[in-house]
Amino acid sequence: MIEFNMPSLGADMDEGTLLEWRVAPGSPVTRGQVVAVVDTAKAAVDVECWQDGTVLELLVQPGAKVAVGTPIATLLEAGESAASVHRPAPAQAPAAPPAASVAPPAVSASRPRISPAARQRAAELGIDASQLSGSGPQGAVTLQDVEHAARPATAGERTAAMRQAIGAAMSRSKREIPHYYLSENVPLGQAMAWLKAHNAELPPEQRLLPGVLQLKAIALALRDYPQLNGFWQDGAFRPAAGIHLGVAIALRQGGLIAPALHDVADKPLSVLMAELGELVQRARSGSLRSSELADASLTVTQLGDQGVDAVFGVIYPPQVALVGVGRLAERPWVSDGQLGVMPCAQFSLSADHRASDGHYGARFLAEVRRLLQTPENL
Template identity: 50%
Template sequence: MDLGELHGSGAGGRITRADIIRAAGTAAKPVSSDGRTKASPLARKLAAESGIDIAKVPGSGRNGTVRAADVREATQTPSEPPSAQTRSLPSAQEQALPAVGRSRKETDRTGTARLMARSKREIPHFYLSTTIDMGTALDWMRDRNTALPLSERLIPAALMLKAVACAAEEVPELNGHWIDDAFVPARQVRLGVAVALRQGGLVVPALGEAEHRSLPEVMSSLKDLVSRARRGRLRASETADPSITITSLGDQGVECVFGVIYPPQVALVGLGRVIERPAAVNGLLGVRPTLTATLSLDHRAANGATGARFLNCLDRLLQRPEEL
C-alpha cells in the first residue's frame, strides 16, 4: 500500500495516523547499516521492557523509524485482543514477575508493591464508609455459640464475610472486573480474603460461593484458607479470579481501613475492629458495639449511589444474622 492508496481512506478523505501506521506495516521494514531495525533509543528500551519484538512494530518516524509512541501504541492495542468474557484473569501473584536472586519474602513484597502501584496509578479510587451497630449480630452469635463445642463456635469475621458475599450478590455492579475499558460482571461471588503472611507480603485466596454457604461452612473454609496461606500451601485455583476483596485489620486493633483495590477488581471492603461507642437508640443514649465498614471503589465502574446501596445492604444483613 502506498500513499496514493491511502487517499480517501481516513475520515473525510484525510490521511490519519492509523492509515500511515497500516501503510508502514505493509511496507518493507527499514533497517540500519548494521542490519537492525531503525528505532530511537527510547523505543528500543520500551520494547525491551515490554517484551515486544521491535522488528514487528510499524514505524511512523522519518524513513519508517520506530518511535517510542509507536511502541506504546503497540503495547496498548494488541492485534488480536482476547475476549473479555473468556480471558483468564491473572492472580495477584501472577501479575508481578519474581526477581531473580531474591528471597521469597523480598519477592512477595516486590510483587505486592508492583500490583498496588499499578492500582493507584490506573484506578480512580474513591471511598465511602459507614458505622454499623453490631449489637444484634454479636448477641445472636453468643447465644448460638453457647450450645456448640469450642471448635465449632463462630467468630465475628465469619458473619462479616458471609454478609459481604451476600451484599455482593445483591449489588452485582461491584462484583466483577474492569477489562478492556468496560465492566465485566462475575458469574459468581468469589470473595478474596487478604491474608498477611508472617514472613512479610500479602496473599489473597478466594472463597467461592460464600453467599450460598452456611455460616459454619464459611467459618471452616476461612480457617482452612488462612492456615494454608500462611504455610504456603494454597492451590493456584484458590488465588485466581477473586471478584471482590475484603480486608480486615480489626484483630490488630485498627478501627478503620481504606484499602487499595486489587486490579482488575472494582471494589474492596475494609473492616475495622468492633468498638463500644456512645449511641442513641430509640431516643435513649447508651453504649453499643459498632463496626466501621469502608468501601474502596473504582469510579470508572461505579458511583457513590451504587456504593451506598452496597453499604446499606451490608448493614441490613448484619442486623438479621439469623438469615445469613
C-alpha cells in the same frame, strides 16, 4: 490441541518459576486437577488444569522462570491423537546470497548467551540453562543466575520479592483506577448477641467468629449490587460468574496474600468458618491452589483484630471494589432518643468509579448494615 500457559495468579504476578510437574506426557488430565507447582513472589502454588485432555508435551523444565501467558505445555483434546495434531513445518532457509556478500554467521537467536563458568555449573546441577533469565550483559546467563536457580530463596529474599510485587501492583492500581471511598459505622449488638448464643451450644472448634458473619453479609449484599462484583478488563466492566471473596491474610514471614473463598453467598456459616480456617492455614504454609489466587471477584480486608478503627484499602486489579472492616468496639450510640453503648465496626468501601458511583456504593454499604441486624438469616 490446547496450549496450557503460565497462569496469572494475581495482578502482582508477571512471571513464575516452575518448581515441579505433577503429570507426564501421555497422562490424562481433568478439569481442576493439579498439574504443576509454580513459585510466585508470594507462595508455591498448586496449578490446576482448566480443561480435560491428555498431556502431549511439557515445554518447560522445572527450575525455569516463565512469563505469564507463555505456553508451558500442550494438551490433546478428546478425540485427538499425537499423529493427528498439525505441527507447523519448519521454515525453509532463504537461498544463500553470492559468496562476496556472505556475512559472518550470527549467533543463533535460540541459543542463549551464557558464560563458560555458568554453562559448566548448570551441567553439574542438571539445570537447563536455556530456560533461565540472564542478568548479565545483553541478557547473558551468569554463574550467579545458575546458582540462584539452584537454591531456594531465603525467607528475606521471598519477603523482599513479595513486597516489591505488592508495591508494583498497588502503585499501578492507584495510578490507573479512579478510586472513590465511603464508610459506614455498623451497629453489631444484635449480631454479637446472636453469635454468643449460637456459640454457647458448640464445641470450641466449631464456633463462629464475627468475621464470618461479616463475609456472609457482604456476599449477600453483592447479589443486589453486582456492579461491585467483577472485573474491569479491556475498557469495560465484566461481571463475575460467582461471588468469590478474596480474604486478605497476613503471612507470618511478612507480606500479604488474598486467596478466594468461593461461592460465599451460597454456603452456610458453619461451612464458611471451616473453609476460612483451612484457607488461612494453607496460605500461611504455602499450599494454595491457582483457582484460589485467580478467582477472587472482590477483596475483603479485616484489620479489626489489629486494633484499627477503619481501613481504606487499595483495589486489587482487575477487581473493581474492596471492602475494609475495622475493629469491633463499644461506642456511644443513640437509639430512640436514648444514649447508650453499642458494639460497632467501621465498614469502608473502595470502589472503581468507572464501574459504579458513590450513590450505588452507599446503597451497598447500607444493605450490608441491614443484613447484619438479622444475623439469624445469614
